[in-house]
Amino acid sequence: MxxxxxxxxxxxxxxxxxxxxxxxxxxxxxxxxxxxxxxxxxxxxxxxxxxxxxxxxxxxxxxxxxxxxxxxxxxxxxxxxxxxxxxxxxxxxxxxxxxxxxxxxxxxPGGWILPAESNxxxxxxxxxxxxxxxxxxxxxxxxxxxxxxxxxxxxxxxxxxxxxxxxxxxxxxxxxxxxxxxxxxxxxxxxxxxxxxxxxxxxxxxxxxxxxxxxxxxRGSEVAGAPEAAPAAASDAGPAASEGSAARPxxxxxxxxxxxxxxxxxxxxxxxxxxxxxxxxxxxxxxxxxxxxxxxxxxxxxxxxxxxxxxxxxxxxxxxxxxxxxxxxxxxxxxxxxxxxxxxxxxxxxxxxxxxxxxxxxxxxxxxxxxxxxxxxxxxxxxxxxxxxxxxxxxxxxxxxxxxxxxxxxCLPKRTPRIPPGPYARWLDLALPLAIGTVVALMVFLIGLAEADAQRYGKMFAFGMAAGVAVNFIRRPLRFGLSVGAIVLAVALASAPDEQELHRERSFFGVYRVTAAEGGDLHRLMHGNTTHGSQDLSSGNERTPASYYHPGSPIGQVLSAMPSSVTARAAIIGLGTGSIACYS
Incomplete structure (x- = not known):
């Protein structure tokens, strides 16, 4: 045995x-x-x-x-x-x-009450x-x-x-x-x-x-040579970890x-x-x-x-x-x-x-x-x-x-360019993105003069063309990143809004916009893509509730059926843009 x-x-x-x-x-x-x-x-x-x-x-x-x-x-x-x-x-x-x-x-904890007015x-x-x-x-x-x-x-x-x-x-x-x-x-x-x-x-x-x-x-387990004794770490981490990695960064x-x-x-x-x-x-x-x-x-x-x-x-x-x-x-x-x-x-x-x-x-x-x-x-x-x-x-x-x-x-890592950089490479890193941004801004501005239906497709074409040029710079991260920034800035500044914007405000709760449509007669309060209320300013409709408080809505039917003696002194609490107040 x-x-x-x-x-x-x-x-x-x-x-x-x-x-x-x-x-x-x-x-x-x-x-x-x-x-x-x-x-x-x-x-x-x-x-x-x-x-x-x-x-x-x-x-x-x-x-x-x-x-x-x-x-x-x-x-x-x-x-x-x-x-x-x-x-x-x-x-x-x-x-x-x-x-x-x-x-x-x-x-x-008890006693914490949200302030009503302050940030x-x-x-x-x-x-x-x-x-x-x-x-x-x-x-x-x-x-x-x-x-x-x-x-x-x-x-x-x-x-x-x-x-x-x-x-x-x-x-x-x-x-x-x-x-x-x-x-x-x-x-x-x-x-x-x-x-x-x-x-x-x-x-x-x-x-x-x-x-x-x-x-x-x-005691003494923490030896100075411990980092160098870990080849797996160096190989997994890449060249940067193995070249003098023990030195002070x-x-x-x-x-x-x-x-x-x-x-x-x-x-x-x-x-x-x-x-x-x-x-x-x-x-x-x-x-x-x-x-x-x-x-x-x-x-x-x-x-x-x-x-x-x-x-x-x-x-x-x-x-x-x-x-x-x-x-x-x-x-x-x-x-x-x-x-x-x-x-x-x-x-x-x-x-x-x-x-x-x-x-x-x-x-x-x-x-x-x-x-x-x-x-x-x-x-x-x-x-x-x-x-x-x-x-x-x-x-x-x-x-x-x-x-x-x-x-x-x-943040793209640098890669060896297919063509060795010339003496003007650094200058081109700035000049080429500037040129791309200028061309895109001009194209988007001219596209804005066309019909509304054609503007979106025109912007897509301008963006796609510029993106195709920028992709060729991916081996030079600075040139590529600046090109993307130039495209983004050009499209954002040169684009005309789809609707007239009367007011824009950003708060803790998000970005709110008031827009005007239909010749300026219809105002909307927007939060993202959500309409929180609207008002028809055409003659005779200023006090007619709109959006989801319109007269045919459930709340509209309830309030319309009530006698004026009740609705005249009603207190209203909740969301919306004051549309329900039109019933009083």
Whole structure:
């Protein structure tokens, strides 16, 4: 009878078993923390949505808060590990994770009343800070900290802990989609808050176990040569990660990380507004762009050649996606959501994979992991600030969407040109886009003199011709991006509106327009493609209710049947443009 080999404490068999257990523990902790991070976002937005009467701006403002708090969490992770070292930082963090237990369960505090006149953005940000700021801050620190902790252990994967990023993003997607599909339909808001609080309690236990692994690891496990001992990371990440990757990142490289994170973040919010303006801002539709955003991270940070192959395919598709969505926006293409919605989402996904793929290919070694995540978080937070605060203050339209599409075109990775560049290449990078924009503007202006039915087809022809020229510049991202920007600007400025626009205003609740049609006799109040009211100014019809309050409507029949003694002193509450007041 053969005897079984003994397993000594330092034997490879024991090391393999312990190694798999460590990976399972860290992966489970990251999975749970990411799930909690992205479960609370749609959940608390749902908490406050009834206070605002439903608007996509609630989600965008909430995303601004969560992205900014995430940045603060990553800053804490970076600075605390840099100043204290991992072992002492782990001890500090155990105290930090206990503090949010004092403010749970999650819910809207009593006494918070929405201001009637002032801008609701500061009020909403304050409510988010008081209600979920502390728990979200602590949970958001888990991803960079645990990967940094693992890098200090004697685990075989310590040199490249980025593989844990997949577990984190998988938990994020499941938490995000699990809310509208499972949690919201089956639980009341108070129950949802208690469920999240129970999950946080479990997270505290898992973080304690991860800290114990760090403390039990031999001192000095975090060797300086660990990053260089991870060839898999270099090969998966691409040339940029293997050429002096252990050196301190340059300023231009850091700014590139911030820019590559900014574009998908801002574009995600722009797509969210685009697909929810004309329908109810339900959490599922909010969650779709953010889910694609997270899935792109999962795919590009996966090891092996599949991630590189997907990235190359999306790089090939990006020029067409950017030009297609730009055309849809500029020509005001209308259609059912099930057609236009996937177009916007697919285009956004292509851009997200390209930008996040470039980040994955340029990721630094493990010892600079927290700085890398901090700068990615900074780019994401800047995207939220741009869409939620800067753009509404600067633009009276949703101009941020096409602007960021142009920036996405500039994010194309450089490729070797088929023809070697000549001495005037830099000059042509500016001159050719300017020439394209000038020609397109002239064509669109002349097309505007034609019949109304011919104008749309003429604009499509001008846009298509210019796009065909611009595609030839994709091997020079600066020239291609500036060409797309010139086309977008030329079409936007040279196009004549289909209807006379009397007034345009952008508020927290969206972009509102008052238009005049039928020779100026019919005024409409528009929000997106939705008509919220109209008035016929032709002689004798000024006080006749129109749109969905017309005399033949149910409310019109009810009020018309009432005696004037009742309707003369009626109080009217609700939506509309005052049409019901015409019955009094």
């Amino acid at each position: 053969a005897s079984r080999p003994k397993t000594t404490p330092g034997s490879p068999a024991r090391g393999r078993g312990r190694g798999s257990g460590v990976v399972a523990l860290f992966s489970a902790t990251l999975f749970l923390s990411a799930g909690l991070t992205f479960l609370i976002q749609p959940m608390f937005a749902k908490f406050v949505l009834p206070l605002f009467g439903s608007t996509p701006a609630v989600w965008n403002t909430s995303m601004l808060f969560f992205q900014t708090t995430l940045l603060a969490g990553y800053l804490y992770a970076h600075e605390s590990t840099r100043r204290l070292g991992v072992r002492r930082q782990a001890a500090l963090h155990l105290g930090v994770v206990l503090v949010p237990l004092l403010v749970l369960p999650v819910g809207v 609701p953005v500061p009020w909403l940000l304050g409510l988010l800070a008081v209600a979920v700021g502390l728990p979200f801050f602590v949970v958001s620190t888990t991803a960079p900290l645990l990967q940094r902790w693992l890098a200090t252990t004697d685990h075989p994967a310590a040199g490249d802990p980025y593989f844990l990023y997949r577990a984190s993003n998988l938990g994020s997607v499941l938490g995000l989609l699990g809310y509208p599909l499972v949690v919201e339909p089956s639980m009341r808001l108070a129950q949802q808050g208690r469920l999240w609080s129970a999950g946080y309690g479990l997270l505290v236990v898992l973080v304690l176990a991860c800290a114990a692994v760090v403390w039990r690891s031999p 340059t300023l231009s490289r850091r700014l590139r990380w911030v820019g590559l994170a900014f574009v998908p973040s801002s574009l995600m919010l722009g797509v969210t507004v685009a697909i929810t303006t004309d329908i109810a801002p339900i959490p599922l539709l909010w969650a779709l762009p953010l889910s694609l955003y997270l899935i792109s991270f999962i795919l590009v940070f996966a090891p092996g050649s599949r991630a590189d192959g997907l990235h190359r395919a999306m790089v090939f598709a990006l020029p067409g996606a950017v030009l297609l969505i730009s055309m849809v926006l500029l020509l005001d293409v209308s259609g059912p959501l099930w057609i236009l919605g996937p177009v916007h989402l697919a285009g956004f996904f292509v851009v997200a994979v390209v930008c996040h793929g470039e980040l994955a290919r340029d990721r630094p070694p493990a010892r600079r992991l927290t700085e890398f995540y901090l700068l990615i978080s900074l780019g994401g937070a800047l995207g939220g600030v741009f869409n939620a605060i800067v753009a509404p203050a600067l633009f009276d339209s949703l101009a941020e969407y096409p602007i960021v599409l142009v920036l996405a075109a500039l």
